[in-house]
Amino acid sequence: MAVGKRPPRSPAEITPGLWTEWCLSLPLIKSAQDHRRMLRVLLPHLSGISAETLRVVDRPIPGTPPVKEQAFTYQELQAIRARAAATFNAALVRIRTNREHLRRWYAGQFAVGSGDWLLGEALDHLLRTGEVPLLAGETGGRVVLPRHLGQVLGGTGAEQTWARLYLSREEARAAAVLLVAHQAWNRAVLTRMRVPEHDPAVGEAFDIHTVEINKRRRPVQLRYTTNNLLDAGPDTPGRLMSQVIEATELARQTLKLLDAPTELLLVWRRHYAARDTGSSRFGLGVPKKYGRTRKENSLPYPLVWASLRRLRRTVQVLLLKEPAQNTQATHENVYTLPEAAMSDSAHTTIARGLSDALNQAHTVVKMRMFLGGEDNHLLELADDPELVQAIEAGKYDTATGACTDFTNSDFTEPGLPCTASFLLCLACGNAVATRRHLPRLVYLQQALTELRAAVDEHVWNQDWRQHLLRLESLLNDHTTPEEQRAERRRVTAADRLLIDRMLRRKLDG
Numbered sequence: 348m349a350v351g352k353r354p355p356r357s358p359a360e361i362t363p364g365l366w367t368e369w370c371l372s373l374p375l376i377k378s379a380q381d382h383r384r385m386l387r388v389l390l391p392h393l394s395g396i397s398a399e400t401l402r403v404v405d406r407p408i409p410g411t412p413p414v415k416e417q418a419f420t421y422q423e424l425q426a427i428r429a430r431a432a433a434t435f436n437a438a439l440v441r442i443r444t445n446r447e448h449l450r451r452w453y454a455g456q457f458a459v460g461s462g463d464w465l466l467g468e469a470l471d472h473l474l475r476t477g478e479v480p481l482l483a484g485e486t487g488g489r490v491v492l493p494r495h496l497g498q499v500l501g502g503t504g505a506e507q508t509w510a511r512l513y514l515s516r517e518e519a520r521a522a523a524v525l526l527v528a529h530q531a532w533n534r535a536v537l538t539r540m541r542v543p544e545h546d547p548a549v550g551e552a553f554d555i556h557t558v559e560i561n562k563r564r565r566p567v568q569l570r571y572t573t574n575n576l577l578d579a580g581p582d583t584p585g586r587l588m589s590q591v592i593e594a595t596e597l598a599r600q601t602l603k604l605l606d607a608p609t610e611l612l613l614v615w616r617r618h619y620a621a622r623d624t625g626s627s628r629f630g631l632g633v634p635k636k637y638g639r640t641r642k643e644n645s646l647p648y649p650l651v652w653a654s655l656r657r658l659r660r661t662v663q664v665l666l667l668k669e670p671a672q673n674t675q676a677t678h679e680n681v682y683t684l685p686e687a688a689m690s691d692s693a694h695t696t697i698a699r700g701l702s703d704a705l706n707q708a709h710t711v712v713k714m715r716m717f718l719g720g721e722d723n724h725l726l727e728l729a730d731d732p733e734l735v736q737a738i739e740a741g742k743y744d745t746a747t748g749a750c751t752d753f754t755n756s757d758f759t760e761p762g763l764p765c766t767a768s769f770l771l772c773l774a775c776g777n778a779v780a781t782r783r784h785l786p787r788l789v790y791l792q793q794a795l796t797e798l799r800a801a802v803d804e805h806v807w808n809q810d811w812r813q814h815l816l817r818l819e820s821l822l823n824d825h826t827t828p829e830e831q832r833a834e835r836r837r838v839t840a841a842d843r844l845l846i847d848r849m850l851r852r853k854l855d856g
Contacts, residue, residue: 358395358474362838363403380408393822427653429530437789438514439594445470445511446597450589465499469548470511475630477601477616479508491545509628509717512597519615520652522591523633527655529587530574530800533845534655538632541600542592543576548840555851556588575794575847577801600714602626712749713757714778715816716825718785746849747772747788748780769849773817785826785834787842792818794846803827 348670355361359563373379387404419427449458452467469479480496500507514522532540543556558574578585598614607626615630633655648827698701738749746769756765757775772778779786795815799807822831 358390358399360389361396361400363400366400366403382746383408392546407684417657418664419657420735421665423526423657424661424665427524427658429519431524431528434518435510435525435594436520438510438518439590441506441510442512442514442597449474449512462499465496465783469496469500472511474601477509477513477603477605477625484703505618513601513616513629514594514598514614514624516615516618516630517652517708519595519613519630520634522594523655524653524658525587527658528590528662530576532560533659534633537655539578540612543588543730545592554585554589555847556585556592558588574797575801575850577798578800584780602629660664713776714773714780714821715776716780718782718825724764738781741783744784745769746770747779747791748776748778748784748843750775752777770814773814773821780821785830786839787838787846788818788822789831789834790838790842791849792822792831794850798850 355365370383373383387408390404391401403499404578448463449467449470452471454462457464457467473479480493497503502508523534526532526537529532539561543558545554545556554577556576556578558576560572560574576585578589580586595612595614596720598616599609602609602614605625609631611631613632615634617628617630666790682751727795734743734751737743738751741749743749743751743753750765750772755761756764756767756777758767758771759765792815795811795818798811799815804810
């Protein structure tokens with residue numbers, strides 16, 4: 348109102364007409380309507396406002412129109428990913444090269460006073476302070492590089508100075524684009540994301556990153572989930588996560604040395620931060636797309652600075668075609684149904700669903716599940732009381748349930764100990780599961796679902812798909828969705844460790 352044609356000088360001058368004129372001038376966006384709601388709460392507490400004005404102020408506020416945002420085309424998505432990959436990969440190579448040079452300098456492999464030694468000294472200073480050594484200008488103006496150091500570094504630009512060890516804003520944004528393009532995380536989740544726990548799979552060809560997903564708008568009990576990302580080689584989600592951690596690790600080391608430690612995944616160096624001091628030179632989380640520097644403006648917009656929300660929509664609709672950190676209803680009503688592109692592929696989707704249902708029908712599940720009361724849940728095995736007692740005591744437990752006969756498996760020669768994967772217990776007639784096994788089975792279902800997004804489709808279909816189908820069939824036949832959610836809350840750290848080790852094939856005989 349203060350910038351209008353008739354700004355009020357007192358509360359009494361806020362008339363119904365002035366209020367209505369101001370409301371009509373607001374853009375139809377959520378932040379503007381939120382501002383109006385806040386004033387509607389505050390104005391009744393101001394003296395001098397007429398009752399007629401307050402009645403107008405208290406009128407219902409129309410909702411903001413839904414965002415009419417369509418996914419990128421597949422060609423646009425490929426162009427965005429290609430540009431982001433080129434930007435981030437160039438930065439990763441640069442940081443690796445200088446990190447190796449710094450390692451060699453710490454190891455004393457350069458002659459003191461040589462150009463390589465001076466470069467290592469500058470990198471050490473950069474790692475400790477966030478800036479290469481600088482001198483104040485003669486007139487007290489901008490700071491400058493010492494002449495000899497400028498010659499060693501090869502120039503005064505970002506890539507010759509601080510960017511030797513840190514990502515820039517556009518490079519951190521490129522990393523965010525790639526992560527969204529792989530996992531369909533939203534911007535808020537990625538901004539708050541911490542460096543994942545890393546558990547190298549000893550003796551295996553891949554590593555696992557356990558990523559914590561924090562969705563603040565969910566109820567408390569559903570707010571935190573985890574994703575296991577496998578680093579199984581190029582083009583896998585785990586490999587990208589490994590590279591992002593590597594590219595930002597030195598920035599976290601610097602912040603720790605500056606008494607400003609952080610565990611956030613995305614850390615980057617600000618442009619033109621020579622006048623800043625300490626940790627103020629660094630930015631955390633996903634860089635915003637406005638306020639770009641001259642260098643960033645030279646990039647082909649909107650490839651690196653594309654809308655992450657629109658990119659997430661594209662990945663969820665065109666690639667995943669399933670919920671990504673949201674419910675099935677949200678996936679269908681917010682993402683799938685409004686998309687024009689999805690109507691063209693509806694018949695293909697239906698056919699695929701029918702095919703999956705047919706495969707589900709042909710999936711053989713032999714594991715037996717007993718979920719009765721404490722006294723009668725193993726009545727079918729009552730002819731062998733010792734076996735029942737042993738199963739109840741956990742003596743015959745496997746990673747997925749319990750085994751009634753280790754030496755007569757469906758997968759090994761009679762009389763020999765079973766050496767099959769514990770996942771095959773789901774297809775074995777000797778396997779049983781009781782209620783105390785339910786939490787780990789529910790967690791196994793979650794882990795396999797997350798694994799599906801982390802491995803190549805051919806690998807998934809060949810190595811993992813049938814196991815998930817059997818498990819889902821078993822759980823759906825014996826438990827309700829409410830029971831499964833309740834069991835998920837009972838999962839222990841020991842259950843998670845056991846299942847994670849099994850999926851990394853550490854338990855296979």
